[in-house]
Amino acid sequence: MLRNQEQILSKIANNDGHGENSAFFDGWKAYDSDPYHPTQNPNGVIQMGLAENQLSMDLVEEWVRNNPQASICTPEGASRFKDIAIYQDYHGLPEFRIAVARFMEKVRGNRVRFDPDRIVMSGGATGTQETLAFCLADPGDALLVPTPYYPGNDRDLTWRTGIELIPVVCDSSNDFKMTRDALETAYNKAQETNTKVKGLLLNNPSNPLGTVLDRETLSMAINFINDKNIHLICDEIYSATVFDEPGFISIAEILQESPDTNPELIHIVYSLSKDLGFPGFRVGILYSYNDAVVTCARKMSSFGLVSTQTQLLVASMLSDEEFMEKFLAESTARLCARRGTLRQGLAQMGVGILKGSAGLYCWMDLRRLLKAATFEAEMELWRVIVNDVRINVSPGASFHCSEPGWFRVCFANMDDETMRVALGRISKLVMQSNKNSESRKPCRRRSKLEISLSFRRLDEIMMSPHSPMTSPLVRART
């Protein structure tokens, strides 16, 4: 950027707080510049870096065809066009709030109740997270976040708000479970630098782990935040994307069982981008037990209201109880089957994944393929995977993982055949790696040469100022 530009724009515009400079997003660039297609581009990059749920869209499409009254753009619904198009009350359409609250209850086995008046809209979960950060913390304050965590958190929670995220370090020794000790360590570290900790951010089910938090961990977390009088933000955007045991337990249930906890400290982030597969519709939801936060966040929702056209459609679909039952049953069955295919395929190659029951991805253990237990080696392996194997997966470092060698692999954004091709490619990588580790030096050197060639290929894409990909973070939240 020219010097004048730096002076005439803001610090935010000049900093890199958006977090776009990450392998997480670089991988998308690599995919976007050469996307796989079974016939037209069979050697293209397969996108396994995108947590998108495409497996059950046929059911939704069928519902839409059968329910023309749900849209203001059909003869059956057009008479409502005017009222819906001009409606901009920041509370949202009453039927929308009610339908979202009921759906959130259903997903939690009707073991908790949600008050529709506490449902606040935002522009996707991206907007919800930022709204909460603005409501809860001042610039310089911090939130604790267990690692590994979703890379977009840095953008969503810190970029424009000026707050900080402090990692709570978790590792594979206990399957990345968050402990009270880890929480206290992170909290104390903040105290030492005079950083005010305003809350703890949990993501349950976890992106990238594909695991759910158990009752003990949730109880421990709620006790911790209550002891410290700080907030607990529970990002539950994958709550209906749980397809196996152990099942999902919402913080809402734990709160119900914790009479000594101050409910005003608890806030739930939700969205329809993952559970229904509508990321384009930008439906973000905040559910807060704190009246002042509900009031303030609702005022802030003016910056990211959900289109009323979309509110109406979503309200109609979510309140069709029979359809939603069927959709959830079928969707989870398909996700479970798909994850099974991936898990078994990897197992046959001797590659393990973290045991999980949720999400649109799994957490793949490639530690034994690393040349050394370092993040440099992880990045080197990642470049081989993107350039040579031609798959975009996301390296653990981009999730702030504390130990190198883990990769997030998404499995719900493709068809069965693409998954088969992807598994074939991974298999070749593993075989090559096995071969390399058995072989002598000359072979190793050859392998290294391949890698350095690959580096150039990826760098060429990344560095070109004229690339259409210079703004890679094209997706709002993935």
Next chain:
Amino acid sequence: MLRNQEQILSKIANNDGHGENSAFFDGWKAYDSDPYHPTQNPNGVIQMGLAENQLSMDLVEEWVRNNPQASICTPEGASRFKDIAIYQDYHGLPEFRIAVARFMEKVRGNRVRFDPDRIVMSGGATGTQETLAFCLADPGDALLVPTPYYPGNDRDLTWRTGIELIPVVCDSSNDFKMTRDALETAYNKAQETNTKVKGLLLNNPSNPLGTVLDRETLSMAINFINDKNIHLICDEIYSATVFDEPGFISIAEILQESPDTNPELIHIVYSLSKDLGFPGFRVGILYSYNDAVVTCARKMSSFGLVSTQTQLLVASMLSDEEFMEKFLAESTARLCARRGTLRQGLAQMGVGILKGSAGLYCWMDLRRLLKAATFEAEMELWRVIVNDVRINVSPGASFHCSEPGWFRVCFANMDDETMRVALGRISKLVMQSNKNSESRKPCRRRSKLEISLSFRRLDEIMMSPHSPMTSPLVRART
């Protein structure tokens, strides 16, 4: 708020930067608590405080019925459901950006060209304004804004960004035209307090004045900002809502004629909330001539993307050239007729309005009805209008007007019959006022008594903590 709440929430959550405490929004509360209906509530409050365009919605509804392929919720469009629902590229659907750019050109008489790659989405103009503030200025920096100006600017531009708005004082002596002197005065005042001025915000056509900026004023403004090397934000959200002479001149045209101006300083704010009457759809647009701002704002658009369902509909409608021609012609004709009705009705009572050719409102001069030339007297008169006359109009003070006695009256959010009733009510107010000013002291006292009774009525609504209206700023931008 309890003390603990104050401590656990942010400064933003605890401050009143949202600007809800204003007669602008109090009037909405008064309307919402007792809305006029011709048969069910004929004594209710008539809403003339809402800049909403409802006069041509029948044309849009007809188009929607005739174009089922424009929606993913019809048999004709449902096959695209999946691709649209999962599309979340922050560049927006290419057809959406192209259609918006072409429409913006059409509205400007095709005298300028807009590059679709510079079209950035936001959550309504509300979101666009905030995005620009984040891109251009740091906390403590300021933008100059000529008065009177739209009250939502305070919320949109300053609340979460921490920047300041500095009024450029305009008054009725020259029909509220902005002069270079007024600009320099405001600029110098900021310098004296060491406040860094980062830009000038113009709203053309003006809300609340209903006027367009002339070529000379626009040229003067562009020279001013170029001289100072500060930004020019042009809010042109009413650009297609110009129905009389003088016509609309966009800053894009002036820029084209100003080879010495640095285009990187120029940014246009647009939206479909006013010109098409779709405030519920939350289509906000930023068009910047500055590459860095386009890049940064696009990253920020993740916080307020337009629903892809809505992008598709809007793209289809805007690219139907024949329909848009017809719509714009008919819409402006209807707006012109409606404004004429209001102007003539008021003229018959001896009430003047500022000469204007645009907007969904006019700027009504009630200075002679004030008991004194003070804002206290303006507020007193406003309370009489809301409580006794039972019309919600917005007092000049809420627009930061520099002289008391002006009121914004919206005319496009109601049918002809409601407009007739409203005029009848205003007529009674004026007659009563004429009578009072001719009468002696005892009468005056009686009039004062009526006013103080009215105060109680309004205050009762405002102050009740249990009122459903405790969050009155229900609309995002009006």
